[in-house]
Every structure is written in structure tokens, then in C-alpha cells.
Amino acid sequence: MTILLSEIRTVATKPYPDQRPGTSGLRKKTKIFQQPHYLANFVQSIFAALEGFKGKTLVVGGDGRFFNREAIQIVIRMAAANGFGEILVGRGGILSTPAASAVIRAEQAFGGIVLSASHNPGGPEADFGIKYNISNGGPAPEKITEAIFAHSGTIQSYKIIEAPDVDLDRLGETRVGGAIVRIIDPVAVYLALMESLFDFPAIAQIFKDGFTLKFDAMSAVTGPYAKAIFEDALGAAKGSVINGEPLPDFGGHHPDPNLVHARHLLDLAMSDAAPDLCAASDGDGDRNLIIGRGQFVTPSDSLAIIAANAHLAPGYRSGIAGVARSMPTSRAADRVAEKLKIGMYETPTGWKFFGNLLDAGRVTICGEESAGAGSNHVREKDGLWAVLMWLNILAARKTGVKEIVRAHWAEFGRHYYSRHDYEEVASEGAEALIANLRAKLPGLPGQGFGALKVEAADDFAYTDPVDASVSEKQGIRVLFTEGSRIVYRLSGTGTAGATLRVYIERYEPDPAKHELETQEALADLIACAEKIAEISRYTGRDKPSVIT
Numbered sequence: 001m002t003i004l005l006s007e008i009r010t011v012a013t014k015p016y017p018d019q020r021p022g023t024s025g026l027r028k029k030t031k032i033f034q035q036p037h038y039l040a041n042f043v044q045s046i047f048a049a050l051e052g053f054k055g056k057t058l059v060v061g062g063d064g065r066f067f068n069r070e071a072i073q074i075v076i077r078m079a080a081a082n083g084f085g086e087i088l089v090g091r092g093g094i095l096s097t098p099a100a101s102a103v104i105r106a107e108q109a110f111g112g113i114v115l116s117a118s119h120n121p122g123g124p125e126a127d128f129g130i131k132y133n134i135s136n137g138g139p140a141p142e143k144i145t146e147a148i149f150a151h152s153g154t155i156q157s158y159k160i161i162e163a164p165d166v167d168l169d170r171l172g173e174t175r176v177g178g179a180i181v182r183i184i185d186p187v188a189v190y191l192a193l194m195e196s197l198f199d200f201p202a203i204a205q206i207f208k209d210g211f212t213l214k215f216d217a218m219s220a221v222t223g224p225y226a227k228a229i230f231e232d233a234l235g236a237a238k239g240s241v242i243n244g245e246p247l248p249d250f251g252g253h254h255p256d257p258n259l260v261h262a263r264h265l266l267d268l269a270m271s272d273a274a275p276d277l278c279a280a281s282d283g284d285g286d287r288n289l290i291i292g293r294g295q296f297v298t299p300s301d302s303l304a305i306i307a308a309n310a311h312l313a314p315g316y317r318s319g320i321a322g323v324a325r326s327m328p329t330s331r332a333a334d335r336v337a338e339k340l341k342i343g344m345y346e347t348p349t350g351w352k353f354f355g356n357l358l359d360a361g362r363v364t365i366c367g368e369e370s371a372g373a374g375s376n377h378v379r380e381k382d383g384l385w386a387v388l389m390w391l392n393i394l395a396a397r398k399t400g401v402k403e404i405v406r407a408h409w410a411e412f413g414r415h416y417y418s419r420h421d422y423e424e425v426a427s428e429g430a431e432a433l434i435a436n437l438r439a440k441l442p443g444l445p446g447q448g449f450g451a452l453k454v455e456a457a458d459d460f461a462y463t464d465p466v467d468a469s470v471s472e473k474q475g476i477r478v479l480f481t482e483g484s485r486i487v488y489r490l491s492g493t494g495t496a497g498a499t500l501r502v503y504i505e506r507y508e509p510d511p512a513k514h515e516l517e518t519q520e521a522l523a524d525l526i527a528c529a530e531k532i533a534e535i536s537r538y539t540g541r542d543k544p545s546v547i548t
């Protein structure tokens with residue numbers, strides 16, 4: 001074992017006022033994180049919010065973006081100075097978010113720190129982020145994130161060990177102060193977990209029989225995982241994984257697997273050269289994109305289809321206990337839960353809200369409209385898990401994505417669904433828009449907009465059924481008498497200005513009306529969304545910047 005000579009130092013610092021974690025940890029421009037003591041202040045504030053970790057294990061990893069390695073060295077030295085006994089770090093500083101969750105659980109660690117700004121671009125001019133995960137492997141609940149923020153507002157000093165950098169690229173152990181730093185294979189634990197959940201021999205067989213896959217790792221963290229799983233373990237043709245090397249700037253791309261930033265996959269899937277399945281994951285590996293030959297699957301539909309078919313995978317053979325979705329996610333999964341006679345939970349946006357439900361065994365499968373799906377195998381959403389689940393379903397049902405989606409709509413009805421994002425608008429305007437909507441809420445029920453009539457309107461509040469904690473102001477809902485819905489909320493993950501998200505949904509039970517183009521099917525609701533919220537007046541934009 002290498003022993004690095006070291007000494008604990010207490011460094012004086014001053015609070016930064018902007019360290020309140022958002023939907024998923026603290027996300028800011030990289031330059032903000034590079035300010036003197038900025039990252040160290042936040043890390044010390046995390047430790048201040050925790051109790052009883054002396055001598056325990058901390059898992060550390062990130063998505064490989066610019067500043068990842070430097071940040072990991074700081075976290076290692078501070079964790080050792082603050083009394084952690086063991087620090088597990090993915091080789092090269094790499095751990096996808098779901099893999100970090102899997103390692104925390106497998107190693108029974110006290111918690112973990114994940115360095116990532118998820119699907120946001122990386123680089124000196126782009127974004128960076130950090131979040132803390134608790135011992136169940138999931139994102140810290142609001143009670144902890146608020147305590148972190150409270151400490152960050154009064155911090156006067158932090159503890160760090162003065163020691164040379166740990167070699168992140170060599171598996172093995174190094175002593176730093178009183179802690180052992182163990183560099184681990186970032187893929188091994190995760191791969192073993194996936195093998196325990198899915199029918200690898202059946203999936204390998206469809207690849208042998210000529211099934212074709214194109215998986216875009218978007219030059220982000222999933223490359224090494226995807227190659228090990230799809231190409232090495234399952235026998236997909238070499239080259240099935242593209243952009244498979246994690247790069248600090250993601251090759252200059254926006255590692256968000258949606259129809260804007262992964263447009264090339266949609267084009268491929270709609271072309272004559274379409275493989276059987278096109279898929280992608282994001283910066284830190286927790287999101288997914290699923291497109292079959294000629295068929296994009298919306299994340300909300302994907303959740304519903306996974307819930308209806310999960311029993312085909314060995315890890316879920318005995319059925320699922322319940323399903324949870326974030327409030328803005330379409331209600332397609334609700335129909336499946338109803339049919340299966342299992343629990344259905346509607347939570348605020350943010351994977352952290354699923355943790356209690358999963359821990360309590362109330363739900364097995366969770367998902368969000370923001371390209372997230374996952375299960376009780378970890379406490380994060382999991383991009384590669386979703387792709388494997390689809391592969392397992394395809395292998396078991398011996399049919400194509402398109403056929404599965406159409407059959408699902410025919411059985412349950414179709415939820416036309418779209419999200420319109422107005423990115424990086426002025427915060428004042430966005431906040432005024434929401435304030436105006438809140439003020440309008442009591443007067444909306446009964447109002448008509450063309451053929452649409454408002455049945456109810458509210459500001460979503462959630463009481464956690466497990467610990468009774470209450471989260472208010474989680475999004476404005478406008479429900480129409482014929483079952484359609486518009487939801488408005490401000491994103492909690494942006495790093496510049498504000499992002500208004502408008503979620504639009506219409507339920508269509510009639511299979512004869514399932515072939516409309518989504519924006520067309522929603523046109524009257526889209527116009528109504530503008531009328532109710534006066535989006536162009538408040539944002540200065542006459543159209544969304546991203547439509548998913």
C-alpha cells in the first residue's frame with residue numbers, strides 16, 4: 001500500500017450565499033466551482049450535515065467531466081481529514097450515478113459523493129455539480145440538503161489534509177491520513193448487479209440471431225459500462241456502442257439523450273438503415289433514450305411499458321409491488337398499476353422523492369418524464385438498466401419496439417405527451433409568470449378555452465406517505481374535464497437564468513386516433529397553455545427552445 005505523508009489543516013473561509021442544492025445536488029457553472037474554497041465549503045457543509053460517519057466508508061466518483069479529477073482529490077483529502085475510515089473511488093475518478101448507488105449499497109457504505117452536472121454540458125465554460133447520496137444509495141432527502149445549505153451560510157473553516165494527489169488510475173490502496181483510499185473497478189459491481197436482474201443468455205441469443213443495437217454513450221460516463229455489458233458480455237457487434245470514451249468536454253456535445261441532442265439517433269431509427277434498437281444515456285448515466293425501428297418511446301410510455309412487462313425479467317419475475325412517477329410524468333403508468341392492482345404514487349420532480357417508497361417496499365419501479373427510469377436495485381434512475389430492461393422484454397416477447405408500443409396503446413389507451421422548455425429565460429420573468437399563475441388558480445375551474453374546460457387547478461403539494469414530510473409548491477396543475485392536463489414548473493437543475501417547463505398531456509382511448517403526430521394531437525392544449533400563463537409576455541419568447 002502507498003502511504004502519503006499528510007497533515008490535517010484547518011483552512012479559514014467565508015460563506016458563499018448560493019449553495020442551496022436544487023432538484024439534484026448543487027449545479028453551477030464550472031468557473032463558480034473553481035472559485036477559491038467554493039467546492040471545499042460545500043463538501044465541509046455536507047459533512048457538517050451528517051452524523052456518525054467516523055471510521056466509515058465514503059464512495060466517491062463522477063462522470064469524468066472537466067474538473068472531475070481535481071474535485072475528487074479535494075473530496076478525498078477532506079473526507080480523510082473529517083474522519084472517514086475508507087474512501088472508495090472509481091478508477092480514473094469514474095463512477096456513473098447508478099453505479100455509485102450500487103457500490104454504496106454493495107459495500108454498505110455510509111454514503112457517497114457524486115461529481116456531475118448530469119446531462120448539462122461539461123468544460124471550463126460549461127457546468128459542474130456535486131451531490132451527496134445516503135446509505136441506501138439514493139440522493140439525500142430535503143432534510144439533509146437543507147441542512148447542508150444552512151451550514152454553507154455560516155461556514156468559517158474547513159478541514160483538509162495536505163497530501164500529494166492519490167493516483168486515481170491504479171487499482172489498489174493508498175493511506176491518506178487516517179483513511180484508506182481504495183481505487184476500485186468502476187464497472188464490476190454494476191455489471192454483476194445487471195447480470196442478477198436480467199436474462200443475459202436470452203439477450204445474448206437475440207444478438208446471435210442478428211438483433212442490432214446502436215447505443216450512444218455521448219462521450220460521457222456510460223461508455224466503459226456499455227462496452228462491457230453490450231459488446232463483451234452480451235455479444236452485440238463491435239461498434240454497437242458509439243462515442244464510448246468518456247471525455248472531459250463530452251466531445252463538445254450536450255450529453256442529454258433527448259430528441260434534440262440525440263437527433264442523429266432518431267434520424268437513424270427512422271431511416272432504412274435503422275437498427276432494431278437505438279438507445280443513449282446522459283453525462284452521468286442515469287437517463288435513457290429508447291427508439292425502436294420507426295418508433296420513439298416517450299419516457300412516460302417507457303415507464304408504463306416497463307411496469308407492464310417487468311415480470312419478463314428474472315429479477316422481477318415475482319411481480320412488482322407498486323409504481324411511482326413524478327407528478328409531471330404522464331399518467332400512462334397509472335393505468336398499468338390499476339390493471340395490476342398495485343400501488344401508484346405521484347411524487348414531486350426529483351429522484352430523491354422515490355427513496356422512501358423504495359426503502360419501504362411500496363414500489364419496485366419508478367420513472368420520470370425527464371428520461372429517467374429505475375427500480376429498487378439501486379436508489380437512482382439508471383440509463384443502462386432501462387436499455388437492458390427493453391432488451392430483456394424484446395428477447396422475451398420476440399417482437400419489435402414498435403409492435404410492443406402499439407399493442408400497449410391498444411390495451412391501455414395512448415397518452416399523447418410533450419414537454420416544452422423555455423431555457424435560460426430571465427429569472428424575474430419566470431418567477432412572475434409562476435406568481436401570476438398561482439394568483440389565477442382559484443378562478444380557473446369552470447373557465448373554458450375553446451372546447452377545453454378547466455375542471456381543477458392547484459399547486460402540487462406532496463406528503464411523503466412514509467415519513468410524513470411535506471413538500472409544497474411543486475408545480476402548477478391545470479386539469480381539464482376531458483382528462484387532459486397542463487403542468488407548469490421551473491426547473492431545479494439549470495445553471496443560468498431560469499428554465500420554464502410546460503408539460504402537456506392528452507389521453508386518447510380510441511385506437512383509431514393513436515396515429516396522430518404528437519404536437520398536432522396537443523395543438524389546442526399548447527395554445528391554451530400560452531393563454532393561461534401568458535408565456536410570451538413573461539418570458540419574451542414566442543416558442544420553446546426544446547420540445548421533448
Ligand code: G16
Nearest residue numbers: 023024118349350351370491492493
Ligand atoms: C434530475 C433529477 C430528476 C429530475 C430532473 C429534471 O435529473 O434527478 O429527478 O426529473 O433533474 O429536473 P428539473 O425539471 O428540476 O430540471 P438529472 O438527470 O439531471 O440528475
